Amino acid sequence: MSVDTSSTRKRLDRYPAPYLAIAGQRRTGGGRETFPVVNPTTGAKLGALPLATATDLKDAVAATREAFETWSALSVYARREVLHSAARWLRENKDEGATRIALELGKPFGEALTEVNLSASLLEWAADEALRTYGRIIPGRRPGLHLEARLRPVGPVYAVSSWNAPLNTPSRKVSGALAAGCSLVLKLSEQAPSTGLFLLEALDAAGAPAGLVQMVSGHGPDISDALIPSDEIRMITVTGSVGLGRTLAAQAAGHLKPQILELGGHAPVVVHRDTDVAKVARGAARAKFRNVGQTCISPTRFLVHQDIHDRFVAEFVAETSRMTVGDPFADGTAIGPMQNEKQCAHIEGLIADAVERGAHLAAGGERLQAGSLFLAPTVLTGVPADARVRSVEPFGPLATVESYTALEEAVAAANSVSVGLAAYAFTASGPTAEYLATHLRAGNIVLNNWNASFPETPFGGVHDSGYGREGGVEGVRDFMTTVFVSNEY
Numbered sequence: 001m002s003v004d005t006s007s008t009r010k011r012l013d014r015y016p017a018p019y020l021a022i023a024g025q026r027r028t029g030g031g032r033e034t035f036p037v038v039n040p041t042t043g044a045k046l047g048a049l050p051l052a053t054a055t056d057l058k059d060a061v062a063a064t065r066e067a068f069e070t071w072s073a074l075s076v077y078a079r080r081e082v083l084h085s086a087a088r089w090l091r092e093n094k095d096e097g098a099t100r101i102a103l104e105l106g107k108p109f110g111e112a113l114t115e116v117n118l119s120a121s122l123l124e125w126a127a128d129e130a131l132r133t134y135g136r137i138i139p140g141r142r143p144g145l146h147l148e149a150r151l152r153p154v155g156p157v158y159a160v161s162s163w164n165a166p167l168n169t170p171s172r173k174v175s176g177a178l179a180a181g182c183s184l185v186l187k188l189s190e191q192a193p194s195t196g197l198f199l200l201e202a203l204d205a206a207g208a209p210a211g212l213v214q215m216v217s218g219h220g221p222d223i224s225d226a227l228i229p230s231d232e233i234r235m236i237t238v239t240g241s242v243g244l245g246r247t248l249a250a251q252a253a254g255h256l257k258p259q260i261l262e263l264g265g266h267a268p269v270v271v272h273r274d275t276d277v278a279k280v281a282r283g284a285a286r287a288k289f290r291n292v293g294q295t296c297i298s299p300t301r302f303l304v305h306q307d308i309h310d311r312f313v314a315e316f317v318a319e320t321s322r323m324t325v326g327d328p329f330a331d332g333t334a335i336g337p338m339q340n341e342k343q344c345a346h347i348e349g350l351i352a353d354a355v356e357r358g359a360h361l362a363a364g365g366e367r368l369q370a371g372s373l374f375l376a377p378t379v380l381t382g383v384p385a386d387a388r389v390r391s392v393e394p395f396g397p398l399a400t401v402e403s404y405t406a407l408e409e410a411v412a413a414a415n416s417v418s419v420g421l422a423a424y425a426f427t428a429s430g431p432t433a434e435y436l437a438t439h440l441r442a443g444n445i446v447l448n449n450w451n452a453s454f455p456e457t458p459f460g461g462v463h464d465s466g467y468g469r470e471g472g473v474e475g476v477r478d479f480m481t482t483v484f485v486s487n488e489y
Contacts, residue, residue: 017047018037022052024210040337052218071209107292125455133480151482160239164395172471173186178208185216228251258468282315313401347398363376391416419465441462459472
C-alpha cells in the first residue's frame, strides 16, 4: 500500500535550522562538520546539524562551570520561578514543540503534544521539589555541638540524551539537575536536535543565566573523551543502549564520578486468567504501539495464561488492525514511521529470525511501502526459546505473545532477560498482584494499568537497565551530594 505523506510535506519548511548552544551563543558554520537531519516520514533532509569541535567543547566546559557558580548561588525560590516560567513557555508554544517532534521523530502530532505537556510537568514538579531539599539536623553529643547534614548540588553535569523521546528525555535530566542547583552540558541526539533546542529556548525565555544548559552534538566518543575526564564535570547522566551505558560508566568510574544510567528494556506483561481479556488486550495494543514501540518501557513480551491465550491474541490483533498507520500530521493516525533505517532493519531481522525458527506471524511483518520507514505493527506467537527476539529488545512495533500455565512459570519467563526497566501485570486478585509486585524484577512494576512513569515518581531500572533515578524526589536528590557540618559554639 502507499502512505499519503502530504500533510508532513506541507510542514517541512517549518523546521528551524539546528545549532550548537555554547556559552549563551548559537554556533553554526565556521567550517564545522555537519550531520544531516532527516524527516522519517518523507525521507527529506530537514537541515544540517553542526557538530562540536574541540574548541566548542572546551568553551562549553568553561561556560558550564561559570553558570554553575551563578545558578547554585540563587535561592531555591529564584530557581523555582525560572523552571515554572520555562514550563509555561513550553505550554504556550506546544504546537511548535509538537511540530518539531513530529518532523524529527515521526511521532503522531497528538502524541507529540502530550510529550510537550509532560515535559512542562517535569519542570514544574522538580521546581517545587527544590523547595523540599532540606537536609537534617543531627542531635549533638554535648551542649553547644551542632551537627547538620546539608544537601548541595553535585556540580556541572554531562548529560547524554536519546532520540526516541527528544523533548521528554532532556527535560527529565534538565529539570532534576537545575532544581538541584546544577548546570549541564547536554549532548543532543543527532536525529532530533531541534526538539532538544526547544527546551533550551524555553529556559532562555524564562531568564535562565546564559550558558546554564550547553547543548552540543557530534561523534559520541569525541564528546565523552573531552567532557568526562574534565575536572569541571562532576557527574554524568545517560539515556541510551546498554552498550553505551557500560562504556560511559566505565569511563566515568575511572574518574570517580557518580552516574545516572537509564538504559535498555524488554518489558514483560503477565496477563492472568482472572482479567477482563478483551479490555486488557485492547489496551495492550495501544500501549505497545505508542511511538511505534520506540520506547524503553514499551510492553513487548506478553505472557498470557493458557486459558485465555487465544482470546487475547484475537483481541490484540483485532485492535492492532484498527490502528491507522500513516502521516504523523494526518487526522486519525495512531502509528507513524520508525525514526531511522537502522532500527527498521533491526526489527525486520528479528521477525525473519523468529519466523525462520518456527514462530507464527499473527499480524504485520512487512513495510507498508517499499523504501519507506512505515513498518506494519507486528505480532508473533509461538516464538521458540532460541529466537533472538526472546532476549533482544526490539525497540519498535514488534510484540510476542506466549502462554503459561503456572504463575511461577510466567515470572521466571519475565525475569529471564538481563534488563529490568519496566514490567507489567494484570490480575483481579489482590494476593496475585502482591506476588507479582514482589517477584517481578524491574525498576518500574505496573499493575493493572499502563502508566510506568509520572513526574512525581522515580524512574529507572535494575541490572543491565542501569541505576539511579530520574523523576520524583529521587530525580532531584540524585543530583545532590550530602555534606556533614559540625559546629561547636
